[in-house]
Amino acid sequence: MNQTMERVAVITGGSLGIGEAISTQLLNLGWKVHILARRASSYIHADHEGCRTHDVDVRDLDAVKHSADAVASSCERVDALVLCAGVGYPTPLSSASRAQYDELFDTNVAGAIFSTQVFTPLLRDGQAVVTFVSSIAGRRGFADWSLYCASKHALEGFAASMRDELRPRRIRVTSVQPGSVDTPSYDHLRSEEKKEFMDPESIAELTVAAIQLPPQACVETLFVNNAVGDL
Ligand SMILES: NC(=O)c1ccc[n+]([C@@H]2O[C@H](COP(=O)([O-])OP(=O)(O)OC[C@H]3O[C@@H](n4cnc5c(N)ncnc54)[C@H](OP(=O)(O)O)[C@@H]3O)[C@@H](O)[C@H]2O)c1
Numbered sequence: 001m002n003q004t005m006e007r008v009a010v011i012t013g014g015s016l017g018i019g020e021a022i023s024t025q026l027l028n029l030g031w032k033v034h035i036l037a038r039r040a041s042s043y044i045h046a047d048h049e050g051c052r053t054h055d056v057d058v059r060d061l062d063a064v065k066h067s068a069d070a071v072a073s074s075c076e077r078v079d080a081l082v083l084c085a086g087v088g089y090p091t092p093l094s095s096a097s098r099a100q101y102d103e104l105f106d107t108n109v110a111g112a113i114f115s116t117q118v119f120t121p122l123l124r125d126g127q128a129v130v131t132f133v134s135s136i137a138g139r140r141g142f143a144d145w146s147l148y149c150a151s152k153h154a155l156e157g158f159a160a161s162m163r164d165e166l167r168p169r170r171i172r173v174t175s176v177q178p179g180s181v182d183t184p185s186y187d188h189l190r191s192e193e194k195k196e197f198m199d200p201e202s203i204a205e206l207t208v209a210a211i212q213l214p215p216q217a218c219v220e221t222l223f224v225n226n227a228v229g230d231l
Helices: 017-028 061-074 098-122 146-169 200-211
Strands: 008-012 032-037 051-055 080-083 129-133 172-178 221-224
Touching (some): 061 098
Parallel strands (some): 008 080
16 A cells, blocks of 8 residues: 555444544544544544544444445545444343343444445455454353343354455454453443453554554454453
8 A cells, every 4th residue: 555545444433432542543643534423523532633523323324324425525445444333231131121132233233234334335455454343242151241242242253254255355354352441331330340451542552453464464353351350
């Protein structure tokens, strides 16, 4: 790739937590960053000249398509697509509800699948990286978290299939599988309960390093576990 070529990233869920850290690190490296989230415009660096925000719910396919049109009209190609929008909470089987299932699967699975479908035509052949922010919960099960784990296992199946499907275009696919990370999704926990959690910047650093590798190298799975403790 021409070194002076503009590098463009699209990041769903790029406004908070792990996604926010990825957005910020890419902006600091000179990338143009498009953030999709329901409240994307509240992203802390929304006024950065390289940043464009799109207030969309990834469960609304028409809204995602509309934002893709806006991205397409503002750049030549997309170099990194990061599917990070997600929700997670415990759902003990005895009280798990259809509404929880719908929220978890519509956001974590359908949201990622159809955002990928919409943005894939914009990706730069021979260069681009698609990153799914999955979870350790996409590798194993956790008591009381079955619906979240099921959604992340489904996402893993989709990511693995995309890796095969996009290979002819030399587009690489990475699945990032963090353990527990201290993000706003865990604001309800006391600091004592989160003392072994990782910080989102560490996950972002590894994710961005994988995105920036030369096009011959593909980090297929980035499993970053907590040194101590569990989900
Ligand atoms: N924190 C952890 O321990 C951990 C561990 C492993 C994996 N993960 C995964 O990492 C990803 C990010 O998690 P996080 O902890 O950073 O969460 P977070 O701080 O709550 O951030 C979630 C992001 O997703 C966006 N989002 C949520 N629902 C959305 C929707 N329907 N449409 C569009 N955007 C939506 C949020 O923005 P809006 O609310 O404005 O829409 C926000 O930008 C998730 O996929 C999560 O499963 C997290």
